[in-house]
Amino acid sequence: MKNIKVLGSGCAKCKKTVALIKKVASDKAIEINLEKVEDPSQIMAYKVMSTPAVVVDGNIVHKGGIPNRQQIEQWLV
């Protein structure tokens, strides 16, 4: 099971990103471990400056905006 983290301090785009990942995962019936990281010191540890950012199994795969559906599908497989 993939561990996916969405980094972002509670802005609207971060919430949309989380919701979208959830939706894609449930559409595809893939189980994931989704976590939203809001603590600034943790976000800093990933050296990310544009949020929302997405971390899959410890690797930053996306930052600075809401990802699109195709991108999310690639991360899940």
Place this chain on the structure above:
Amino acid sequence: MFQVFYDFASWLIYDLLGFTAQTKLGDALHFFVEDVSKIFALLLVMIYFIALLRASLNVERVRDFLASKHKGVGYVMGSSFGAITPFCSCSSIPVFLGFTSAGIPVGITMAFLITSPLINEVAVLLLMSLLGWKFTILYVVIGMSVGILGGVFLDAIKAERWLQSFAADALKQGRNDKTSKSETASVSGVGMLLSERHQFAKQEMLEIFGRVWKWVILGVGLGAVLHGFVPEGWIQEHLGDGQWWSVPVAVLLGVPLYSNATGVIPVMESLIANGLPIGTTLAFCMSTVAASFPEFILLKQVMQWRLLAILFAMLLVAFTLVGWVFNALSPFL
């Protein structure tokens, strides 16, 4: 060039809907339609072309650049990049921490963050088309000066003392890293293809427009009300002499109001057209844009109350000074 918007508004309001130019309502509606259609058209075109140009600029590159600069130049560069680098205000905390952990002094980071909401390319072009280039230059110079001097002041009082402890640690760590080695896995500056730039510009256009259109409606709506319903000469008569108290009052009034630069510019236009002195207008608008509570509450995550209070007071004082100075200078402008 802008005649087409005037004609469009005349057609819609007078011909199609049957209002007359002599009524207050008709006049206000005409103003509203003309300004909204003009600003929307300008925004869409301008955002696209500017985004096309600065597609390869991002906060990571700005950070790497600032980290390698001498302090004196740093404030000016920090403020300049604040003006041209796009970033959403919801990213100000990660940006603050990213800069800080690269060892960039707090003052330079704050020069970036203070200037950023005040000046952006869209605001500058709107100002040019609505209020003329003289006013635009003035606005940009003041906005950058507030950022630069604010940054110098924060470093002079050693503001880093009042960071939250993890941020202070990150700053120390960043300074050590900087002196020992200059690694920074810098983002490769590979050139972007035109198609990539187009994609970026299109996204930016839709995204920024989606964010600001309501502010434009609100701003122009307020302007239309001022234009149509505040009796001609009322503002001129009561506030036109730039009474000294009107400036701090304008700054305080701007604090609970929150808008971005794009929305506030149409309001500026109407205030000035109605005879509000230039300094008072600037003070009000800058305070609306840059000194807002929601933004400050966010900064609490990285700063202690004391520093927040200092920062807030500093901005209020700065905007009041700006107002006074420009009211005093306005006969010569």
